[in-house]
Amino acid sequence: MKAATATLASGQRVASVGNYLALLKPRVMSLVVFTGLAGMLVAPTAIDPFTAFTALLCIAAGAGASGALNMAYDSDIDQLMTRTATRPIPMGRIARGDALGFGWTLAAGSLAVMALFVNLLAASLLAFTIGFYVFVYTLWLKRRTPQNIVIGGLAGALPPAIGWAAAAGSLALDPLVLVLIIFLWTPPHFWALSLYRSEDYARAGVPMLPVARGKKAARRQIFAYALVLAPTGLVPAFIGLGGPLYAAAALGFGGWFVFDAWLVMRERDETQEPAARRLFGVSILYLFALFAALIIEHLMGVPPVATLSFGGWA
């Protein structure tokens, strides 16, 4: 995010409102809110609009807090990578300590509001999500194992379950299918990015799969995950969550995802990595299309293809 920045006489920059907004990773936040909204809408219990708004605000704030804390704890490696060097902390616009204070305050605030005004289950899931992203992914796994994004991806996958819990006050296997879809989507999405940003990650010493195991292994893994993801994406249509629009989106975009993953596996241009760049874009489109289909169907009252449900538990 481009933001105006004032400079003190001492040379130290003054953080702008835009710099603090950039700390929240607004693009990631928007996807998190979107998937959380889908989880909320497909829940069998209706939620009043005020509580729904509050829950989404808390999910957004929690995601923003996670982003700010990630940027604070990773500021040393962010300054080494082209993609992240323009973030507010490496640019010297916000002090690391200020970002930590901002992030932890936002995290505590979002959890308190969720617990007080929505329910404890949704707050607990949000707390788990923030904690998992910050402690397990950012501080533990990211710099230690090529499986960082596989395990750490659970944090980004949980918002549909939080949305469902906010509406229903309980959990079921149905929202966990949506969690599984995002969980399986995360590795090929980030490995596609790390294929064409591998020099960045190597410079920063982050053992992303293409850096630690080589690009060939990463290409195979991307294709393998795509083969598992595409049929898993169809499951909501068979358990009473998705209707014909969802089924069509999962089939069409799932096929596109697998095809582009296959092109990534066959790619020989290791300098530009055009197939990986395309797959990165298609992966975002895939997730957006699936969850948009769920939201549209539920807003329009389109009945699901199947009525089989896993049931739930409190």
Add this chain to the structure above:
Amino acid sequence: MSDEEGSPEARERRRRSIAIALVLAGLAILFFVMTIVRLQGHVTAFFQ
């Protein structure tokens, strides 16, 4: 307006203060509305 008030640093600080004020006002409204929403059922039940 003095030089200090017109400096980029002062302008940025003012923008941040306005943003914080707006966020606090929004939170106050949200807390009020949610308190009413959460209380409503109990209040009507009390008078029935």
